[in-house]
Amino acid sequence: MKNIITATLVPTLASTFAFLSLTTAAPARDLSISVYGASQDAYRRLLYAPFEAKCGCKLIVEAGNSNERLAKLEARKGAPVIDLAILPDYSAVYAARKDLIDPIDVSQLSNYTKLYEFARDPIGNHYGVGYTFYATGIVYRTDKISISSWKDLWGPKLKDKLALPDISSSQGPMLLMMAERAFGGSDPAFSTGMDKVAVVKGGVVSFYSAGTELVQLFQQDEIWAAVTGRFNWPLIKRLKLPLAWASPSEGDSGGMNVMVVTKGSKNRDLALQFMDFWLSTEVQEKLAAERIDSPGNAAAQVAPEAAENLTYGEDNVRRIHLVRPDIIDQQRAGWVNTWNEKIKP
Known part of the structure; x- marks a missing residue:
């Protein structure tokens, strides 16, 4: 009888403990992120899925252009849906000014010190962390012209053969800054x-x-030179025309994308874990290898065939003059008005 009782009780107790374990386990958490729409399949494979496997959570992804997503953050102020957002640095300045985001506790980021110095606190007060940046420069037809200075864009050979970014694009302010530098101006506007x-x-x-x-x-031989971001260079190179990325004496301009944490996020700890994962050397190298992001992590190593398509390496980094995001935030409305008066057809 003793053996029968023991044999009966053991599975019963085991079942009870299993039931208690299931009922007291913490539920899986969702982390909502707001990102650009480009390269989402690659991000899912290289970033989202590995993080989900690591954290036991699920990523809810809201993708779209930065202006639309920023407007959604502002519309949801006080009742945030998004925990972490990816924005241009100047949009992050606006978000901080509108009290849409909170400072980041960078002591929670194990990969923070691996970032380039300029990527660690690009908008001030630790409201954002830069994960990628890019050069804005000149692409030109080497069989038609030569480019050694930004001033060459004003040369007679490029009349009716030049494309420039509109002020409404992310590259517009970069063009203005390099024209300002090339021609000796010093006005923040x-x-x-x-x-x-x-x-x-x-x-x-x-x-x-x-x-x-x-x-x-x-492709149609309508232009011989254009000002553009480095992220467009891989597409243009595919044309198999005699094209080159210029190395003007004044250097290149550039911009940065940052990660921010929304004010009132209920998953701040998880947002910081995801941020740190994205900044890791391993993840940054994988994204760079597929020509998706130029790494903000200075320890990341990129093979030459991939690096050619990115803003990578000490020489390229040293050449970049980043436009201060607070200047873009302050001046953009005035630029648009002046552009419409003086330049827009």
């Missing part, structure tokens, strides 16, 4: 740069808004 663009506007084939327009313009 880039008034010299604006005037110089106005001078050359009659010879500009397109003030483009989407970088994909440049592929067709080069």
Whole structure:
């Protein structure tokens, strides 16, 4: 009888403990993120899925362009849906000014010290952390012209053969800054740069808004030079034309994308874990290897064939003059008004 009782009780107790374990286990958590729409399949494979496996959580992804997503953050102020957002640095400045985001406790980021110095606190007060950056420079036809300075864009050979970014695009302020620098201006509002663009506007084939327009313009021999972000270079290179990325004496301009944590997020700890995972050397190298993001992690190593398509390496980093995001935030409305008066057809 003793053996029968023991045999009966053991499975019963085991079942009870199993039941208690199931009923007291913490439920799986969701982390909601707001990101750009590009390269989402690759992000899912290289970033989202590995993090979900690591954290036992689920990522809810809201994708779209930065202006639309920023508007949603503002509309949801006080009742945030998103925990972590990816924004251009100047949009993050706006978000901080509107009290839409909170400072980041960088002591919780084990990969923070691996970042380039300029990526650690790009908008001030630790409201954002830079995970990638890019150069804005000049692509040109080497069989038609030579480019050694930004001033060369104003040369007679490029009349009716030039494409420049519209002020409404992310590249517009970068163009203004480099024109300001090239022609000796020092106005934070880039008034010299604006005037110089106005001078050359009659010879500009397109003030483009989407970088994909440049592929067709080069292909049809409508343009011989264009100002664009480095992220467009892989697309343009596929044309198999005699094209090069210029190395002007003044250097290149550039911009940065940052991660921010929304004010009132209920998953701040999980957001910081995801942020740290994204900044890790391993993840940054995988994204760079597939030509998706130039690594903000200075320890990341990128093979030459991938690096050619990115803003990578000490020489490229040293050449970049980043436009201060607070200047873009302060000046953008005025730039648009002046552009419409002086430049827009």
